[in-house]
Amino acid sequence: MAHNSLTTYYLSVEFMTLHNKNKNHRGLASFLLLLASLLPLQAMAHAILVRSQPAKDAVVSEPIKQVDVWFNDKVGGEYKALAVIDSAGKRVDNKDIVQDSADESHLYATLQPLAPGTYTVRYRVVSIDTHIVTGKFQFTVKAP
Numbered sequence: 001m002a003h004n005s006l007t008t009y010y011l012s013v014e015f016m017t018l019h020n021k022n023k024n025h026r027g028l029a030s031f032l033l034l035l036a037s038l039l040p041l042q043a044m045a046h047a048i049l050v051r052s053q054p055a056k057d058a059v060v061s062e063p064i065k066q067v068d069v070w071f072n073d074k075v076g077g078e079y080k081a082l083a084v085i086d087s088a089g090k091r092v093d094n095k096d097i098v099q100d101s102a103d104e105s106h107l108y109a110t111l112q113p114l115a116p117g118t119y120t121v122r123y124r125v126v127s128i129d130t131h132i133v134t135g136k137f138q139f140t141v142k143a144p
């Protein structure tokens with residue numbers, strides 16, 4: 001793997017993550033981003049969420065039984081997490097995350113019956129480059 005050649009890139013990403021909220025480091029972060037953009041792209045193996053069901057910001061009126069997420073590449077089988085939380089902060093998934101054995105970029109979890117409202121999906125996976133990737137998106141259930 002060409003992983004070593006991307007050390008600078010990963011260090012820069014980590015740097016930016018660490019200093020995300022520190023405005024004093026913005027100039028340096030921009031420089032590192034520029035540096036990262038000059039490195040070859042083909043060895044990047046950092047997982048990115050590419051699709052979900054329901055989709056980000058979707059409004060659904062039919063009952064949904066599960067939430068599915070797909071990444072741009074397979075993700076690790078360990079430390080994966082998927083949680084669906086209602087607007088009151090209550091978890092409404094069944095804590096039964098599954099990784100699709102036929103498509104390791106695909107994870108899903110089943111849901112309790114959802115009342116109308118806005119829900120937040122939070123996910124955490126480990127990329128094949130060993131980086132932990134977390135994120136969230138929302139969808140809304142409206143009365144049929």
Ligand SMILES: [Cu+2]
Nearest residue numbers: 046127129131
């Ligand atoms: Cu990565």
